[in-house]
Amino acid sequence: MMDRLLEICALDGTSGDEGAVRDYIKSSIHADKVITDNLGNLLVFKKGRKTPKNRIMFAAHMDEVGFMVTDITSDGFLRFGAVGGIDPRVVLGRAVRFMNGTRGVIGTKAVHQQSADERKKAPDFDALLIDIGAENAEEAGKRVSRGDCAVFDSDSFRFGSGFVKSKAIDDRAGCLIMMDMINGGPEYDAWYAFTVQEEVGTRGAKAAAFTIEPDIAVVLETTTACDIAETSGAKRVCELGRGCVVSYMDRATIYDRELYQLARSTADKLGIANQTKTLIAGGNDSGAIHVSRGGVRTCALSVPCRYLHSPACVINEADYTATAKLAEALLSAFAEL
Structure with a gap:
């Protein structure tokens, strides 16, 4: 089952x-x-x-739940919004995938570049980006378009006494x-x-x-x-x-x-x-x-x-x-x- x-x-x-x-x-x-x-x-x-x-x-x-691309930056990163109720705290550093097989990672600016206030709280979605390994907007646009959706890309497995993760x-x-x-x-x-x-x-x-x-x-x-x-x-x-x-x-x-x-x-x-x-x-x-x-x-x-x-x-x-x-x-x- x-x-x-x-x-x-x-x-x-x-x-x-x-x-x-x-x-x-x-x-x-x-x-x-x-x-x-x-x-x-x-x-x-x-x-x-x-x-x-x-x-x-x-x-x-x-x-x-998932993520929808809203924009592509000049250096090939993807801005996005949440599809459904997702807590921003669970997405940072997570792998995602698009329906066409494109994969990426959700990131934000490095800790040492953040202000003291920024380090005290989880970043909002407008501070997060999806990195698909593109060199620039043109390359990213060949893989993903505005309105495309991604989901969490994570393994499923059983563990413990009858527990299931997915x-x-x-x-x-x-x-x-x-x-x-x-x-x-x-x-x-x-x-x-x-x-x-x-x-x-x-x-x-x-x-x-x-x-x-x-x-x-x-x-x-x-x-x-x-x-x-x-x-x-x-x-x-x-x-x-x-x-x-x-x-x-x-x-x-x-x-x-x-x-x-x-x-x-x-x-x-x-x-x-x-x-x-x-x-x-x-x-x-x-x-x-x-x-x-x-x-x-x-x-x-x-x-x-x-x-x-x-x-x-x-x-x-x-x-x-x-x-x-x-x-x-x-x-x-x-x-x-």
């Missing part, structure tokens, strides 16, 4: 440029209806053994769970929305929900875990190794109370490890979905993940498995509400 996750995470797909991920998913699923809408969402219908009382939609986003686990984990649900012969009919542009404002989800018109939506995501050294209590938010995270509220959504309680009780009944957050933080495609048309009852299941939006997202395989099992169980539970 984790080998397949690392395979899909290795694909490059910044917001607005998710084509490689979409093509991979299309080639890997067996469904009754597959639609690519005008934004690039992949909308999939899979007929099950039964027809549900409610129209159910599962959703996960294909895009990942870029783009947010949210290729949710995508893979849905792919396995589609191919696994589900009990009930359902729609599956592989959405675009979540990282820049949940834009794809808005269009997908409008098209599908679900009664109930289940968003499959990753969510920030802060269970690291010297962090205690509520500030840990959620923890790796404690199971699927079922959300009750975040900065974009107050989740349907009945669905939240049913998700927790179903997990407990089936012996699926589960937890919830200890802080109201973050947001995901639920924010757009739950206010679509006349409103959509929405639930969110997440794999807890350390170091989100970095080249080193880290999850635990057991939490991924718990999330996948609960998603499958909720298709049946929600279908008959």
